[in-house]
Amino acid sequence: MQSNLSVTEENYIKAVYHLQQASGSVTTNVLSAKLVTTPASVTDMLKKLKAKGLLLYEPYKVFCLSPTGSKIALEIIRRHRLWEYFLVEKLAFGWDEVHEVAEELEHVGSKKLVDKLDQFLDFPKFDPHGDPIPDCNGLMSSVEQVSLAYLPIGQQAQVTAVSNQSTELLELLGHKHINIGTRLEVLAKFSFDNSIEVKIKDLQPLNISEQLAGVLFVKTL
Amino acid sequence: MQSNLSVTEENYIKAVYHLQQASGSVTTNVLSAKLVTTPASVTDMLKKLKAKGLLLYEPYKVFCLSPTGSKIALEIIRRHRLWEYFLVEKLAFGWDEVHEVAEELEHVGSKKLVDKLDQFLDFPKFDPHGDPIPDCNGLMSSVEQVSLAYLPIGQQAQVTAVSNQSTELLELLGHKHINIGTRLEVLAKFSFDNSIEVKIKDLQPLNISEQLAGVLFVKTL
DNA sequence: AATTTATTTTAGGCAAATCTAAAAAAAATC
DNA sequence: GATTTTTTTTAGATTTGCCTAAAATAAATT
Ligand SMILES: [Mn+2]
Ligand SMILES: [Mn+2]
Ligand SMILES: [Mn+2]
Ligand SMILES: [Mn+2]
Numbered sequence A, B: 001m002q003s004n005l006s007v008t009e010e011n012y013i014k015a016v017y018h019l020q021q022a023s024g025s026v027t028t029n030v031l032s033a034k035l036v037t038t039p040a041s042v043t044d045m046l047k048k049l050k051a052k053g054l055l056l057y058e059p060y061k062v063f064c065l066s067p068t069g070s071k072i073a074l075e076i077i078r079r080h081r082l083w084e085y086f087l088v089e090k091l092a093f094g095w096d097e098v099h100e101v102a103e104e105l106e107h108v109g110s111k112k113l114v115d116k117l118d119q120f121l122d123f124p125k126f127d128p129h130g131d132p133i134p135d136c137n138g139l140m141s142s143v144e145q146v147s148l149a150y151l152p153i154g155q156q157a158q159v160t161a162v163s164n165q166s167t168e169l170l171e172l173l174g175h176k177h178i179n180i181g182t183r184l185e186v187l188a189k190f191s192f193d194n195s196i197e198v199k200i201k202d203l204q205p206l207n208i209s210e211q212l213a214g215v216l217f218v219k220t221l
Numbered sequence C: 001a002a003t004t005t006a007t008t009t010t011a012g013g014c015a016a017a018t019c020t021a022a023a024a025a026a027a028a029t030c
Numbered sequence D: 001g002a003t004t005t006t007t008t009t010t011a012g013a014t015t016t017g018c019c020t021a022a023a024a025t026a027a028a029t030t
Helices: A007-023 A028-034 A039-051 A067-089 A099-105 A111-120 A167-175 A210-215 B007-023 B028-034 B039-051 B067-089 B099-105 B111-120 B167-175 B210-215
Strands: A145-147 A156-162 A183-190 A195-199 A206-208 A216-220 B145-147 B156-162 B183-190 B195-199 B206-208 B216-220
Touching (some): A007 A067, B007 B028, B007 B039, B210 B216
Antiparallel strands (some): A145 A216, B156 B183, B156 B216
C-alpha cells in the first residue's frame, strides 16, 4: 500500500489535483505553466503517471487523476497543510512565510509521522491560509466551510462547527449566545489584535477574539 | 552562503564526517561499505565534492572534509538530531524508531526552520541516543560530556552542566546537594521508571528521576 | 625484488528528469 | 473546407547518480 513516489512525481500529482479543482480537467500546457517547466517534460511525466495507474490520460486529450491518484494527492495536501499549521502555531512563523518550507516537508512520507503530528497539533481542520486539512482518511471539510477568521467584512454566515470541544470554549460560546446554526454578519475586522466584530440578530454587536475566530467554522450565506 | 546540495551529496558528507570521527581519515572502500554502494560510485562523488571545495582528496589517497565541508556536515547532523529530539519529546516516538524519519527530515535545509525548531525544543544539548546536538554555530558539547541518563552502572562521573536554568530545577538540585563539579557514581538503574541510584561521597545513596537525569550532564572519570 | 592480492580509478552504460527543436495533431480562422 | 495558429508529442541531448567490468595503482607476501 505504500506508493513510493519521487518528489517530482508528487509535485506533478499535487499540481494536477489543484488545477482539477478549478476547472475539472487539465491540459499539458496549463500544467507546464503551473510547474514552470516545458510541455515536453510534462508529456514525459504524464505517460509515467498513467503507467503507474495514477492518471487517466490519452494522447492529445485532457486528463485527470485516477481514484488512486486523487487519494495520493490528498495525502500530500494533508502533509503540506499540517506542516504549515505546525510552522505557524508551534514555531511562530508568519502565515506568509510557511509555504516554501512546507513544499519540502510535504514529501516526507512516513504515515506514522504525519498521524502523530496531526495528533500533536490537536487535529486542526484548517491551515493558516484557511484551506481545509484532509484527515487521515483523506476527508476534509467542504470548501464552503471556513474559519470565521477568513471571512471578509459584510459577509453573512452560519456557524457549522467548532474545532474544539473544551468546556472553556463551550462556556465562552454560551456567554456570547453562539451555537451551531447561529447566523451572523461580519461588521468589522481589527488588525491590531485580529479580532472581529460580528452582529447576531436581536443582539448587540459583539467582539470575537482571534483565538475564538480560529476555532469557529461557518458556511457563507 | 547557501550551499544547495543534493540529498545524495549531503548523505556522503555526513558519512565522511562520521567515519572521520572514528578514524581521522576515510578511504573509498570504507565509505562505499557505509553507504551500501560501489567504490566506483564513491570515486565519482569524491571528485564532485572536491570540485565543490568540500573535500580534501587526491586520487589513491585517504581523504577528509575541508573546513567548509565539516561545517556543512555539522549543519546536517544538527538537523538530524534536532528532529530526532522533536519526534521523541513532542510526537511520542520511541527512541528506537526515529532514525529513519530523521534521515529524511535532515535534508530540509531552511536555516530559519531549524533555528526556530531549536528554540521551540528549548535548545536541547543531546538527542534521544545521547549524542550531542550542534548549536546554530556548529558547536556542540564534547563527546566526553553526556547526559547522566546514558551512564552505565558503576560509572564514576562529575557534573559539568545542566540544560535548563529553571528555579524548579535549581531547587531540586539544592535539595539533593548536587552542583556543577559534584562527583558521583551510578549504583543502579531501574527500567520501571528509568530512574538512577547514585552515590555522592559523604551522602546517602539517592535516586535521580528520568526527568532529572535527562538534564544533568556529566563527564566520566 | 618479484609476485600476488587488495584497493581505487577509469571506461562505458543505464534510468530519471530535464531541455531544445522538429513533427504531428487539434483548434481557430478565413 | 482550406489554411493558419496553437497545442501536444516525439526525437535526440544533457545532467545526476548509479552500475559492471576492466585497467591502474598501492599494499602485502614470498
Ligand atoms: Mn513540493
Ligand atoms: Mn496553505
Ligand atoms: Mn539522509
Ligand atoms: Mn541520534
